Amino acid sequence: MLEESFSELEQARLKKLRALEAAGIDPYPTRSEQTHTSQVAIDAFVNAEAQTEARPIQVTAAGRIRSLRLMGKLAFAHIQDRDGGLQLFFRVNDLGEEKMAELTSFYDLGDFIQASGTMFRTKRGEVSLHVEDFKMLAKTLRPLPAAKDEVVDGEIIRHATLSDPETRYRQRYVDLAVNTEVQEIFKTRSATIRALQKFLDDRDFIEVETPILQPIYGGAAAQPFITHHNQLHQDLYLRISFELYLKRLLVGGLERVYEIGRDFRNEGVSYKHNPEFTQLEFYWAYADYLMVMALAEEMVAFAAEKVLGTTIVTFNGNEINLAPPWKRVELRQGILEAAGIDINEHPTAESLQMAMEARQIKHKPGSTRGKLIDTLIGDFLEPNFIQPTFLYNYPRDISPLAKSKPGDPMVVERFEGFIGGMELCNAFSELNDPLDQEQRFIEMDRAYADDDEEQHPMDDDFLNALSYGMPPAGGFGIGVDRLVMLFTGRRSIREVILFPHLRTQDSEA
C-alpha cells in the first residue's frame, strides 16, 4: 500500500488532501486551463507596459508551486511551467478571508495550481500575477527535495539541491521537476534529433524503421540480448545495429535511407556505454566513404548550429570546434607517428605483436592483427583526438562489411570520427559483392571460432539480398547519445538518457 510507505511529512500532506475533500474541493479535478505560459504572460505585460493606455493583461496560469511565502494577509508564490517561472501575488483584500485560508491551510510546495488574474509589477520590480481566483489542480503527497534559488547578480545559486545520482536517475521525474536545467538537456536532445532528421530529409533521404526483434543479429561486433517469442517458440535477438536491414533497402531501390532508433548491446556499462542507446545510421547509394566523410562533418556542424547557435562546444574542459573541415588522419600514418610502429611492416599478427611487445605495449594475447591495431588506436590515438578527427583506412579483418581499398587488399575504405577523445561515428564504403561478403563472414567465423563474444553469424538472407544487386554506397552510423553529450557538455551518457539502466532494487523507497 502506498499509504503505508508514507513518512510523517507525507502523512501531513495526506491530511490536507482529506481536509480538501471534506471542504468539498476536488484535489484532482478533471478540467484545467492555461491561457498563457509564464514567459508569454510576462512578455505580454512588458509589451503592454511600454504602451500608453494599455489594457490589463488577463491571465490564467498553471504550474507547480516551487516556493510559497505566506505573510499573514499577503502571500507570494512561484510556479513553474514548461517555459519558466511566474510569481503569484495573493492578497486577502482581493480573495476574501475564506479563499485566503484555503491557500494557507491546504497548499504545499509541489502542488499544481491554476491561478487567474491580471499581470502587474511588484514594488521590487518583478512582473507577477495578481491573483483573483485560484484552484488546486493536483495535490502532491510526497515532498519534492527542497531546493531554493537565490539570485545573486543575475546568477542563480541553488541551495541544497537534489544531487544524489542514484535518486536522480531512478526517479528522473523528481530530478526533472526540481532541477530545471535537466529539462534543458532533453530539450537539446529532442532538438538535435530533429536537426539531424531535417538535414537528411533535405537531402532526399527517407526515414525508415527496421526490425528490433531479429532472428539473426549482425552489423557490429557485440553481444546481443536474447529474448523469446512464446507463440512461435522462437528465440529472437534485440538488434545490435540497423546495418544489414538498411542495406537490404538499397537493394530494393530506396537509394537514400536513414533510421534513428535504439540498439541493444549486452556488454559493460560505463560513462559512455548504456545497454540500450540511440543510433543514427544512413545509407547513401552512389556515394563512397570520402563523400560520407564530407556529409558527416557537415551534418554535425549543421545540427550544432541549429540547436546551439554555434559550432563551438565545451566538453570536459576543452573548447571544441565542430565546423568543417575536420582533421583527417590516415590510420597507418597516425599509428606510425603516435606509436612508432609502421603496421605495413607487420603484415601478420605475430609480427605486429612482437613489435608491440618490444615497446611494452599491453595487448590481449592471441589477438588478430586487426584487433592489435584496434588496441593501438585505443591507446595512442583515440584519447588524443579532442578536436573532431576522422581516422581512415582500417584493417580488413575487423571490418567485415566494408569494401576493400582498390589495390590494397589488407585495407578497407572505412573511417571513424572522434571528438573529445571519444569515438562518435563509424562509416565505410559498403561491401556490395555477395561472394566477397560471404568470404568475410567465413573468415570472421574462422578467426573467432573460439571466442563466443566475437561471433559474427552468417546472415544468408542478407547474402541473398546482395545477390540481387546492391548499388555502390556509403554508409554511416553515429551515436546520438554521445553527440548530445557533446552538445550539452555532459561527461556521462546517463546524463543525456532519461532513464539510464540501473540495477533493480529490492525495495523502492
Added chain:
RNA sequence: GGGCGUGUAGCUCAAUGGUAGAGCAGUGGCCUUUUAAGCCAUUGGUUCAGAGUUCGAGUCUCUGCACGCUCACCA
C-alpha cells in the same frame, strides 16, 4: 568482472569507539509588496542490510546490496 570510494532526517551535510546533530523542508504562532522573506517555538532517525569484535559501534572487522570513479570489453 577487478581495484578504489560512498551510503546518517524528505533534501544537502556534520558527528575521537561514549546521550545521533545543523541548515532547508514540515508543524504551531506573528507578519498587507516578499523573493534563499523574516522572527519565536517545535516535530522528525531500523545511521543501506546482516553478522562479528567491544562494557559500549554511525565510527572497527567480515559478508551482502546499491551508487560513483576507474581498469578491462565494447560504440
